[in-house]
Amino acid sequence: MFARLNSDTSAVSWPNLPSVQPSTIELRRTGSRNRLGNPISRVVEFLYFLVSLSAVPVARLDLLGWGAFGCLALSAAEPAADVRSISGASTVTDLDGHPVNPFTKTESKAIVLIFVVNDCPISNRYAPEIRRLSSAFSAQGVVFFIVHPDPDETPAAIRAHAEQYQYSMPILRDPKHVLVKRAGASVTPEAAVFLPNGQLAYSGRIDNRYADFGKERPAASKHDLEEVLDRVLKGARIGAATRTKAVGCYIPEAK
Numbered sequence: 001m002f003a004r005l006n007s008d009t010s011a012v013s014w015p016n017l018p019s020v021q022p023s024t025i026e027l028r029r030t031g032s033r034n035r036l037g038n039p040i041s042r043v044v045e046f047l048y049f050l051v052s053l054s055a056v057p058v059a060r061l062d063l064l065g066w067g068a069f070g071c072l073a074l075s076a077a078e079p080a081a082d083v084r085s086i087s088g089a090s091t092v093t094d095l096d097g098h099p100v101n102p103f104t105k106t107e108s109k110a111i112v113l114i115f116v117v118n119d120c121p122i123s124n125r126y127a128p129e130i131r132r133l134s135s136a137f138s139a140q141g142v143v144f145f146i147v148h149p150d151p152d153e154t155p156a157a158i159r160a161h162a163e164q165y166q167y168s169m170p171i172l173r174d175p176k177h178v179l180v181k182r183a184g185a186s187v188t189p190e191a192a193v194f195l196p197n198g199q200l201a202y203s204g205r206i207d208n209r210y211a212d213f214g215k216e217r218p219a220a221s222k223h224d225l226e227e228v229l230d231r232v233l234k235g236a237r238i239g240a241a242t243r244t245k246a247v248g249c250y251i252p253e254a255k
Contacts, residue, residue: 091176095155100172102145102179103198109141110201110232111194112225115185117150118161120249123189126206127165130189133206134169137229144169149185151175151255177254187248191225195238202228204244212247 090099102111114130116123134144146167148158155173162171174180183192184203193202207220224244232238 091174092178093173095159095171095173097155100170102143102172103194105143106196107141108143108196110137110143110196110229112137112142112144112229113147113179113183113185113192113194114144114206115147115149115180115183115188115190115192115251117148117188117249117252118153118157120188122210122248124165126189127167129206131166131168133226133229136226137233138169140233142229142233146171147174147179148172149174149177149180149188149254150252152252175255177251180251180254184243185246185251187246187250189248190246193225193228193232195232199238200241201232201238202242204242205246210247 092100092102094100102113105111112133116126116130130144130146138144146162146169148171153173158171158173161167172179179185179192183190183200185192189206190204191202191206192200195201202225204224206223206225208222208224209217209220211217228242
């Protein structure tokens with residue numbers, strides 16, 4: 001009834017266990033190579049017996065070598081989290097008050113969030129560049145969202161601002177800063193690029209036109225947002241998110 005442990009090869013033989021198959025159990029030994037004495041062998045056999053009774057589908061028995069002794073640990077596989085889900089998603093809405101989760105746009109090549117507020121002069125000066133990027137990349141499968149994180153801005157004021165600056169892409173309100181936290185944004189304007197699976201690929205400035213407050217270049221010499229979108233569309237491998245420092249107006253506190 002019990003599993004038999006061969007201390008020379010770290011192999012386990014399985015005589016007629018109906019609930020647990022050999023392929024679902026792995027015995028791993030790390031540390032110094034030692035031969036198990038009789039008491040510990042019986043403990044190992046008893047643990048396997050318990051596993052067979054409880055019908056655990058996937059388990060791993062780790063044998064950690066501590067000198068001449070061993071420490072046994074039983075662990076189960078953890079399911080991977082869905083990074084497209086967002087906590088507090090119901091507080092992210094369109095201008096009609098309907099909840100919107102931008103990360104459900106799985107058919108897109110990338111999801112871009114541009115954080116703006118109505119009264120930030122730096123943010124408003126970027127409107128032509130934001131429109132240019134949206135026009136250029138939307139045709140290639142990239143989805144753009146304008147995100148307003150200021151809880152004091154009303155839908156009517158945001159609509160008037162969008163009309164003034166000719167924003168035609170979807171506009172979201174984020175008064176509880178659900179998307180702000182997900183992107184790691186702190187100022188406006190600031191951009192965040194997400195892959196279709198919800199992975200953050202980039203967060204930071206749109207380009208380097210502003211070196212600091214009051215220090216504006218005649219023209220940008222590095223187009224960070226455009227460059228990362230080009231890499232995504234070319235199928236480049238995206239690892240840890242790239243972050244740059246954005247210059248702009250601090251995002252008001254959430255309410």
